[in-house]
Amino acid sequence: GYEALSVEYPPFGWSRGGPDLPASAPARAELLWSLLEAEGGGPWHLVGHSLGGRIVSFMALARPESTASLV
Numbered sequence: 001g002y003e004a005l006s007v008e009y010p011p012f013g014w015s016r017g018g019p020d021l022p023a024s025a026p027a028r029a030e031l032l033w034s035l036l037e038a039e040g041g042g043p044w045h046l047v048g049h050s051l052g053g054r055i056v057s058f059m060a061l062a063r064p065e066s067t068a069s070l071v
Contacts, residue, residue: 005039007032009055029058033066043068 009028010021022028032055036044045068048056060067 002045005036007035009052025054025058026062028055029062032059033063036066042066045069045071047071 009032022031036042043066046056046059048054048071056070060070
């Protein structure tokens with residue numbers, strides 16, 4: 001009963017990106033919150049692996065009211 005949104009943060013996977021993309025975890029977290037806001041809905045179940053775990057941790061800290069769970 002859940003929809004999933006999978007994100008490949010540039011420059012990983014098939015995503016494209018340039019040198020002007022933010023590299024810090026807090027900046028990446030804000031970029032992903034912008035994406036989720038465009039999707040609508042929430043609160044969100046955030047799941048991250050490896051570097052993604054660091055990023056979703058910053059996401060949860062930045063917006064606890066929009067975070068349902070953190071994995």
